[in-house]
Amino acid sequence: GENVEQHPSTLSVQEGDSAVIKCTYSDSASNYFPWYKQELGKGPQLIIDIRSNVGEKKDQRIAVTLNKTAKHFSLHITETQPEDSAVYFCAASIGESSTLTFGKGTMLLVSP
Amino acid sequence: NAGVTQTPKFQVLKTGQSMTLQCAQDMNHNSMYWYRQDPGMGLRLIYYSASEGTTDKGEVPNGYNVSRLNKREFSLRLESAAPSQTSVYFCASSPQGVGTEAFFGQGTRLTVV
Numbered sequence: 001g002e003n004v005e006q007h008p009s010t011l012s013v014q015e016g017d018s019a020v021i022k023c024t025y026s027d028s029a030s031n032y033f034p035w036y037k038q039e040l041g042k043g044p045q046l047i048i049d050i051r052s053n054v055g056e057k058k059d060q061r062i063a064v065t066l067n068k069t070a071k072h073f074s075l076h077i078t079e080t081q082p083e084d085s086a087v088y089f090c091a092a093s094i095g096e097s098s099t100l101t102f103g104k105g106t107m108l109l110v111s112p
Numbered sequence: 113n114a115g116v117t118q119t120p121k122f123q124v125l126k127t128g129q130s131m132t133l134q135c136a137q138d139m140n141h142n143s144m145y146w147y148r149q150d151p152g153m154g155l156r157l158i159y160y161s162a163s164e165g166t167t168d169k170g171e172v173p174n175g176y177n178v179s180r181l182n183k184r185e186f187s188l189r190l191e192s193a194a195p196s197q198t199s200v201y202f203c204a205s206s207p208q209g210v211g212t213e214a215f216f217g218q219g220t221r222l223t224v225v
Contacts, residue, residue: 006154009152032211032212034213034214036216041218041219042218042219043116043202043204043216043217043218043219044155044202044216045216046213046214046215049213089154089155093210093211093212094211095209095211096208096209096210096211096212097162097209097210097211098210098211099145099157099160099170099210099211100157100210100211100214102154102155102156103154104152104153104154105154
């Protein structure tokens with residue numbers, strides 16, 4: 001089955017800096033790649049997703065890039081703010097009949 | 113519109129006790145899931161239901177059973193709780209197929225002593 005590796009496991013940045021979280025996947029048939037943000041004591045919430053027919057997608061300060069050849073995708077957060085501090089999960093799926101496989105998560109800490 | 117609602121939010125069980133975690137969604141979603149979250153392990157799928165009337169095993173189904181009661185409700189049952197089942201449990205739902213955007217509940221923190 002699909003395997004998703006996520007790095008780094010923890011990331012500390014200063015407010016205003018950029019943060020990048022990277023994930024690799026094993027199954028070249030995967031075509032859907034969402035990113036979730038989980039704040040303390042809450043459930044994960046979808047923040048952005050990308051499909052395999054697109055190389056990059058942006059939504060204000062966050063962006064996701066996909067490299068199908070290398071089988072990796074990344075989350076980019078610019079101008080980080082303390083409220084960006086959370087655990088971020090990447091995931092991948094092969095299609096609507098295949099469940100999401102999650103990475104192990106990245107704890108992002110943004111210091112004022 | 114409450115989204116995905118889980119009950120209870122916290123529970124302490126003794127080894128060998130049984131309990132059912134309840135989940136309901138009001139978004140008319142077809143697919144529903146149960147995940148467990150453990151430190152350093154990410155989110156692991158226990159069971160899922162692609163549509164009303166169907167259920168399938170996920171990555172870690174041992175020790176659990178599920179029931180898709182109707183389109184809205186998907187319950188998770190622990191028949192004989194073990195300390196290894198101490199975890200945070202999340203229910204989620206998707207509007208379409210199982211590999212699409214998932215909406216999560218707030219979680220149930222379960223401790224088995």
